[in-house]
Amino acid sequence: MSIRLAEAEDAAALDHFFQQLDRETRFMLFEAGERPSDIEGQRQRLEAMAAAPNQVMWLLVLDGEVEGFALMIGGGLRRNRHCALVVMGLRSSARGLGWGERLLRTLIAAAPGCGISRLELGVMARNEAAHGLYRKCGFIDEGIRRNAYRLDDRDVDEISMGLLLPPDAP
Template sequence: MIRQAKKSDAKQILSLSEKLAQESNFMLHEVGEQQLTLAQQESILSDFTLSNSKAFWVLEVDSSIVGFCIGVGSIAKRNKHNLYCVMGIQTAYTGKGLGRELLISLESWAVQHGFTRLELTVMAHNHKAIKLYLSHGFEQEGIKRQSLKIESEYVDEIYMSKLLT
């Protein structure tokens, strides 16, 4: 099931974030790096719930949250139409079309809230994610060279976007 996150999901989302960091090198934060308390995560989720400029979708399987897709809108007038996307799914649930369903949910929400552009970055070696984004209509715009450093190696990120109008 795909649904918008609730404040009561905070504990599972914190756990998921740590699992994703352990499973792969594709997430921004390393294992143990993200030090949010339960109260902080609850506050973040409450803020999303009340907002028209950001959305937090979760993928729930058997009452467990196993993935998410977040969209955060810009606040300046000149780029208020942009929605920056972040997503993560536990490895066991990838390759089943669930990432596509998360993107569809976020895109539908974005259109309803007046966004006309989705954008994201993806690590250049994350071939599965790149394939997903391309198949969903995203296009590559550029490369952020040596954007990240993972285990003493520099990693490029690909900047991608999808126009909704």
């Protein structure tokens, strides 16, 4: 497996990956069938991301297939461009092998070079594996969003987490 930056040419593979991911996990925002397949839209998002200094996506790739992603979306205004939302997901075939940690640590290490000094994310309270991974990588619990999601017709809380990073040294 390798970890590399996503490029516009990855649009079709990424679109296929998200369709698979949505079928395999219950802990992402999209349920199976909810995310529209849109390769051109995916390409445009990747191109826009490449043009933004504080937005980037890493891909976890095995034998040419995308098996995971980690996305950092920095704020668009002066007051929040130092802060980035983190979103990540792994296919079931890549879980439990340490690849999620390597992917997240890659994102964390690169963040200061993108002008990011704060990372934040939300994780469903039932997703103990992801919550443990985020804590292992230095994120701390900052709050609870009560009943933020519905899963199996039950309300699920979201744990808000954050990680403060030193600014990039010149």
